[in-house]
Amino acid sequence: MTTDTTPKDTAPAAPTPGQTVLDARGVTMRFGGLTAVRNVDLTVNSGEIVGLIGPNGAGKTTFFNCLTGLYIPTEGEVRYKGKVLPAKSFKVTAAGIARTFQNIRLFANMTVLENVLVGRHTRTKEGLWSALLRGPGFHKAEATSRDRAMELLKFIGLEKKAEHLARNLPYGEQRKLEIARALASEPGLLLLDEPTAGMNPQETRATEELVFAIRDMGIAVLVIEHDMRFIFNLCDRVAVLVQGEKLVEGSSEVVQGDERVIAAYLGEPFEDAPGAKEVAEVEAAEANAATQTDAAPRKENDR
Ligand SMILES: Nc1ncnc2c1ncn2[C@@H]1O[C@H](COP(=O)(O)OP(=O)(O)OP(=O)(O)O)[C@@H](O)[C@H]1O
Structure with missing residues (x-):
């Protein structure tokens, strides 16, 4: 991955620095008697990488699901660039929020390029009839989509594997492909759910660089991760969820030094790679x- 291959044509217009992109207020999600997320406020501004951390079962993924239309919060409101989000996930993607999942969800028997093309469907104006009749409009749109998908593959360093089947990629490259597919919808906010899970240290470092490059394209990033080195290197701000509630929010330094976070999650002040001891x-x-x-x-x- 190199930053000089950034697909400038496909990058969304960079929002004004500091503009609030995501504004979640009082988000609560209950499943029967269980309150998985309780009254959580979180904002993400343009140009920011924000981390969401917390112990297993803290409600991080549930909160993501509330931001992406998979769940309708029991209480609270989520706005993207000032507008209340629609309650359907494909409409949320069309509005400008893309995500990856904790478990890889690629189309295993489709090629790398086809997987990215699937991610572009919310940006394709050509309708069903145009696709069926395969008129000139369809062919032009298809060519544009292919070009943009190839630019994205170049951006993540997979252009030479465009025709490979997704299932034949090594694990780290499958994770990258998921990110490329999310970027294909031209989001203004990218949500990453444990992007380095199962990666080796080199792949994790490459993912770190990739996320910085995505931020530099003008896309705000909200990331869930258990790898604290990754989070504290990467994030401008970190929010800590514990038992569904936001315990602390602040810079990496503030969060690492907060005694409540240490007691509830980190265990001890983070000084080196987790597990180094x-x-x-x-x-x-x-x-x-x-x-x-x-x-x-x-x-x-x-x-
Ligand atoms: N669809 C659901 N129905 C019922 N309970 C759920 C549902 N989804 C999540 N939960 C519960 O909500 C709580 C929060 O789960 P969630 O997956 O959001 O935590 P998490 O912080 O993402 O955990 P992890 O770090 O392990 O991924 C858990 O107790 C979980 O069992």
Whole structure:
């Protein structure tokens, strides 16, 4: 992925810096007796990358679903660029919010290019009759869509695999393709649900760069992630959900140092890669075991 291949034609007009793109107020989602999200306010401004973190079951994905028309919040209101969001997910996408899911949802037996083309359907003006009759309007629209889809594939570094079947891509590339498909709808706000889940450290770093490049295209980003290194490197602002409620919101520094967040989620101040301490302990134990194994034959020989 390189930033100089940004598909400028497809990028939405950059909103005024600081303009509120997403404004969620008092969002509550109840499932029977369970309140999964309780009275959550959250804004995302243009030019921002905002993180949403919290323990498993805190309500992060439910909140995302309330922002994308999959769920209608029991209470509260969600506005995108000042307008109340429609209650259907395809209308939310058409309005300008795109998302990826925690579990990859590609069309496995379609090509990489076809997957991105599917993501463009909300931006295609040609109707059913035009498509069936395959008139000149249809062919022109199809060519434009292909060009734009190829630009996006270039942007994420998958243009050489355009004709590969999605299911044959390695895991990290499937995740990138999901992002390209979301970008194909030309969003002003991109919601990413655990984009680095299952990735190795190199893939995670590449995803970090990709998200920065997407922000630089003029698209605001809201991201759920359990990888705290990724979140704290990336985000201008982080909101913490615990048991459905927003516990804290602030800069990475503020959130990392907040005792309530440490107690409820982080466990201890974040200083290095998560798990670094555990890795160091395992390595020390292995080194110790190796020393003892080396020592063992000498004992044998001593006898
Ligand atoms: N459709 C549903 N019906 C009933 N309960 C639900 C539904 N969706 C989510 N929940 C419940 O709402 C709560 C919040 O779940 P949610 O998936 O939003 O949490 P999360 O913070 O995204 O967790 P994770 O980090 O594990 O993905 C959980 O108790 C979950 O079981």
